Every structure is written in structure tokens, then in C-alpha cells.
Amino acid sequence: MTAPPASLVLTDVTKEYPTPTEPLCVLRGVSLSLAPGDRVAILGPSGSGKSTLLNIIGTLDRPTAGQVRLGEVDPFALSAADLAQFRSRRVGFVFQDHHLLPQCTALENVLLAKLAAGAVDRADVARAEELLARVGLSGRREHVPAELSGGERQRVAIARALMNRPAMLLCDEPTGNLDAPAARAVGELFVELAGETGAILIVVTHSESLAAQVGRSLRLVEGKLA
């Protein structure tokens, strides 16, 4: 069963990391409200906290204070088991490195997202094949990552991220390892696919051109979104 699209609301999120001296305060009160289908790029220099913010939105890391809600759910109030299920069903991740399993084919890599959320059936295989076709790789589904180009691997990662029909597609420098034409094509795919699925799209990047493709841009400056 697929959960419906949902809004994302961050209220006064702060994040501190302990250090031997005083805590390192990376996020200093980030508030953000996004509706289903909204797209936003988060820009900022290296070390400004972009990945930290994305990891908190994706529930890979916990805020020191403040609140994150997806629809009616406060994920950080869930038990560890429910949080893991929330993450695999509601969040799709695409990282700079594709993180595909090298021994698995493109099709198997897409299906892995489903395995993490439950058992795989014929309808899942059909959906994975459909997604690979949608990202332009139907002829490559039996190929392992080493037989694919960087852009093609990232397309498989996008298909995998969408397999469970997530409410949020979270991308951390997704075109950072690609040349300009491949980066442009991957940027276009994100925008099209997020639009088709109604997912919230959040892209963390240094790239002004990727941010322009996404549409709306916010900057992380001194721990706040501007």
C-alpha cells in the first residue's frame, strides 16, 4: 500500500555537533514548509550544513532541537523500527555516489528499495522495469554498474529512489560526479519525475545550473535558510 503525498514542515530546526571544546552549531533555526510537488534547491558553500539539513529531513540524523513533520507524522517520535519503515517507504535518496550494489544488475538494484520495505512480487518487477524505461535504460536492465556510464548509474539510482513512490525525493550533489551534458540530462529527469509523482523534490548542490533547473533556490547562510 502506498501512502499519499504529504507536506513537509520544518520548525526551528537546530543541529549541534559535540567537539572537545564548545559544540559546533551547524543549523541555527531552520524553518521550511513545502507542499506535495514543490521543488527546491538548497545552495551554500562547502561546510555550510547542507548535507546535515538533508540528512535530518531524510531522518538519517536527528535534530538537536526543533521539529520535522511529514503530513501528520513526527518521524523522530517513532520507534526505531517504525522510523526505519518510515524512511524506506516515504523517503527516496539520491547521493553524489550512486551507492548501487556492484554485483547486482540495474533491475536488481532498483528492486532493492522494495526489498528493504517488504517482499518483492511480479508487480514490483513490472514497476522497476517501467521506471528503468522511464529513465531511458530499458535496454540496460541486466547490466551491472561497472557496465554503465556515470550518468546511467545515476539514472538507476533515481529509479531506485522512486521505487516505493516516496513523498520526498532528497538529492545530495546528485550531478557532482557527472560531466555537463550528463548532469543536465539527470537534472531534467529529476524535475520531470518529481512532477509526475507529486513528490517533494529537495536538491542540495553547489551547482547554480542544477539549481536553476530545479526552479526555486534557497541559500543556507550561517545556519539559516535565506
Ligand code: ADP
Ligand atoms: P555541507 O553539506 O554544506 O558541505 P555538512 O552538513 O557536511 O556541510 O557539514 C557542516 C559542518 O558540520 C561541517 O563543519 C562539518 O565538519 C560538520 N559535521 C558534519 N557532520 C558531522 C559529525 N557527524 N560530527 C561532527 N561534525 C560534523
